[in-house]
Amino acid sequence: MSVHLSEEEQLEVLKRWWKDYGKTVVIAVLVAVVGYFGFTTWQDQKRQKAENASATYEQLLKLVNVEPGKAISDADKATVTHLADQLKDANSKSMYAHSAAFFLAKLAVEDNKLDDAVSELKWVLSAKPDAATEQLARLRLARVLTAQKAYDEALAQLSPEPAAAFVADYAEARGDILKLQGDLDAARTSFEKALNSIDPQQQERYMLLQMKVDDLKVNDSVPTAPVAEEK
Template sequence: MAELRTEEEQVEAIKNWWKENGRSTVIGVAVAVIAVFGWRGWQDHQRQTAENASVLYQSMVEKALVQPGQTLSEEDRKSAEYMANQLKSDYQSTGYAQYAALWLAKLQADQGKLDAAKAELKWLVEQKPEAPIAQVAKLRMSQLLLAEGDAQAALTQLGSAPEKGFEAAYFELKGDLLNALGRAAEARQAYQSAQAADSSNARPLIAMKSGDLAGAGE
C-alpha cells in the first residue's frame, strides 16, 4: 500500500482486495462467531445436563437408601430402579450413570438376582470408568462370584493389586476368597495386610477373621 501514489489508487486497491477477499472474510468472521456461540451453547448444554443428572441421582439415592434395621419397600425399590435406568439411558455421558449402575447392581443383588447384578457391573466396566469406580466394580463382581460359590473365579476377577485407597477392602476380600479355597495360611496373610491398611479400624471384623486362622501355616 505504501507504494501507491494517490488516494484514488489506494481506494481502488481496497475495492479490488475486498472484491477478491471480502466474501471469504465475511464467511470467516461468521464461522468464528458461530464457533464461539456454539461452544458457549455446548458448555451451557453440558452444564444443564450435569445439573439434571445430579438432581435425578439425588432423588434415586433418597429412594434407595434405608435406615439401619429397616427394609426397602417395593415401591421405593421400583422407583429407584426406574431412575437409575433413566440415568443410564439419558445421561450415559455423565459419571452419575456409572454410580447408578452400582446402585442397580446392589438392588439386584439384594433381591438375589445375581446374574442381573453382574450384568450391571459388566455394563459399568464397559464404560471405561475412572480407576476408583472400576475398582469398586471389580470388588463387587468378586463378591457376587463368591456368593455363587465360585471362589476361584472371584479371586481371578479380583486381580493382583488394589487401587490406592482400597487396600483394606481388597485384602479383606482376598482373605475371604483364599479361606473359601482352603488356603488358610495365605488367607491369614491377606487379613494381616488388610489390618495394616485399615488405619482407622473401620473394618473390625478383619481382626476376628485373622484370629480365627491363628496358627495356620505354622
C-alpha cells in the same frame, strides 16, 4: 492533484483487495459467529444435561436412603430402577450413572438376584470409569461372585494391584475366597496383609481381621490324630 490521485489509488487498492479477499473475510466472520453461537448452545445443552442428571440423582437418593430397619417398597424399587436407567442412558461415563448402577447392584443383592448384581457391576467396568470407581466395582463384583461360588472369577477381579485405600479390602476379600477354597495358608497371609494395611483406630474392623487371622492360626495348630501302628 497528487492528493486526489493518491485517494483514487487508495480506493482502487481497496476495490482490488475487496475483490480478492472480501468474500473470504465475510465467510470467516460468518464461520466465527456461527461457531461462537454453536459453542454457546453446546455449553448450554451440556449444562442443562448436568442439571437434569443432578436432579434425577437427588430423586434416586431420596428413595434409597430409607431409615435403618426399613426396606424399600416394590413401588420405590421400580422408580429407582427407572431413574437409574435414565442416568445410565444419558451418559455412561458420568459418576451419576456409575453410582446409579451401584445402587441397582445393591438392591439386586438384597433381593438375592445375584446375576442382576453381576450385570450392573460389569456394566460399570465396561464404561471405563476412573481408577477409584473401577477398583470399587471390582471389589463388589468379587464379593457377589464369591456368593455365587465363582471363586476363580472372583479372584481374577482382585488380581490388579489396588490403590492404597483399597489394599485392606482387596486383601480381606481375597482371604475370604482362599479360605473357602481350602487354601488356609494363603488365606491367612491375605488376612494378615489386610490387618497390617488398616488403621488400628478402626477398632471393629481391626478386631474382625484379627479374629480371622487367629482362627486360621488355631486351625493350623490343631495336631492331627496319630495314625495307629499296624500290628
